[in-house]
Amino acid sequence: MDSPRHVGKIRELVYELKVEAVMTRKLITLAPEAPMSGLRSILKSNRISGVPVVSGQTLVGLVSVEDFINWLAQGGRDCPVGERMSREVRTLSPGEPLVHAIGKLEQYGYGRLPVVDGERLVGLVTKGDIIEGLLQEMQVNSREEEELHRYRASHFFEDMIADRLTVNFQYQVRGKTIEQGGEVASDLKRSFKRLGLHPEVVRRAAIATYEAEMNVIIYAREGTVDVSVDPETIHIIVRDQGQGIPDIQQALQPGFSTAPDWVRELGFGAGMGLPNIRSCARSLDITSEPGQGTTLRISIPLEPERVCA
Amino acid sequence: MTISWVLEILDAELLTGQGAEGRELASACGSDLMSDVLCLRSAPNLLLTALTNPQCVRTAEMAEIAAICFVQGKKPPAETLELARRNGLPLLATGLSMFTACGRLFAAGLRCCGEGA
Structure with a gap:
């Protein structure tokens, strides 16, 4: 396949694909009561740079490496993450097209955006998730295209x-x-x-x-x-x-x-x-x-x- | 036998086809003569060869070979890698000689296509 066609296909896909198709559903979350001192090992062992904070299933904030560093810089006195987390969290909804997610990640310079259905946290989207989702879809697409070609032509003689x-x-x-x-x-x-x-x-x-x-x-x-x-x-x-x-x-x-x-x-x-x-x-x-x-x-x-x- | 097992047995490296490690290989053959490979009645799943030019990938394409392993520490040129990527063909590379590579796979139970186990 030629690359201009690939580029065109990706442009279509970012509008077609929804956030829910690429988001990570298995989430690591923290309760607002969790201690700030435990954050480092959670980030490190999961190789992530931020954790959504949920109360029950409701997203109440996001605590990131940056919040952790600020906390350390201000003395590192242990406290619940609820006190140090960012409360104004930009979110996505599951039905939004990928192009919105890309736009928001760009605009705010975030590494990740939580996905909420109403107030309930249902997933998380990173740039990596978007790239992986697009690549997978491209693969499925080219396979489907080949099958379609085959289907159309296989009846030719009949x-x-x-x-x-x-x-x-x-x-x-x-x-x-x-x-x-x-x-x-x-x-x-x-x-x-x-x-x-x-x-x-x-x-x-x-x-x-x-x-x-x-x-x-x-x-x-x-x-x-x-x-x-x-x-x-x-x-x-x-x-x-x-x-x-x-x-x-x-x-x-x-x-x-x-x-x-x-x-x-x-x-x-x-x-x-x-x-x-x-x-x-x-x-x-x-x-x-x-x-x-x-x-x-x-x-x-x-x-x-x-x-x- | 899966590709990932072959990688382990031959102490080999996967050059292209990341993600295909679970693919099953039921038979193998070793040859540097592509016409000899093409004349086999049923194609092997794995081709071991010291030939690294793009023709080995073409041969795999025509004969429906599922993976190629280069022996003797040979590394394929860019055109070969490119063609293999385009065809979705996993390429492996081992430092072992053809004889040792075939021997290890045979000992592990892999057989030539069309021959009994």
Whole structure:
């Protein structure tokens, strides 16, 4: 996903998400009668910088590190926190949008804001809670989006009415470094998942395309990948104008390779590419002219059990 | 076996995929040849490799491998980390050799995919 879309999504989410969705509900609170001398260990052991003070369930104040320091500076004579707490506490309500919480935290320079329902304390929101809540929502959102894509597309073949139906995907492999190899296979895989194809079929098509794409990058630098899907079969045609294959039967032998060392160092060129494509497909047809280029025709049935590898 | 257990057994570090420590890994394989990994009938959940270029992440993506562990103290370049983050793929790194790493996991009960326990 691109980042401008992410930024736009976050902007939407701060208006959509409510305070109650991100607030911490498990709270550490103090009663107004609690001794000020006990505050330090509570802050330290919970790694927090302030504690809401409640009487029954009603929020009556907030006591923070700052109040503690002031108390120490003024002699540190023990007293109930009720005497040293800040009574004028800015609060949020559970139904407010996150953007209000962010605005208030900014405006008052607070690290945390208590959330009250009426007068009852129900939660606490920190900047950390907001960030975590947004990130989680972003994750859920992108998963939902992917599912929606998949749902819409998975009915495609059932919904279209035609005597003959074919979906075409075209990709260019051009000017790619070997490190970028796999982008076509990756895009194709995502599209096939959205089409709702069987996971095993998607895996086979992705692997076959990936191997073929790597071959194009290694031996021919550029080429095209044309994929067509009909209700029975995936046809993948990979064409390049590279050096060609002098002996196709030999090239199909597992382990036979003409790859230079730098390709082997990248984990490819072990002579498994074409055999691998063949084992993923129902049929692999190779035509090649030395010096002219190579064309691979790969077909994979949409029903996984019909693959005879 | 969970990722967090693998991290412990291999004395490994989690480079990407924080939060996925609880993910279950039922099988593993060790190889530096990506085509050998791709030709396995059923993909392993964990790939151990000394290969750190982005192609190992691509291989994992195509073959539906759930996590990769780099052996021999190899640290992947930024492009590999970036691609793994984008794909939500946990990457682990151990200082152990391939042989020792595989040996420890095998001893702990992890098996190759498609082979009996």
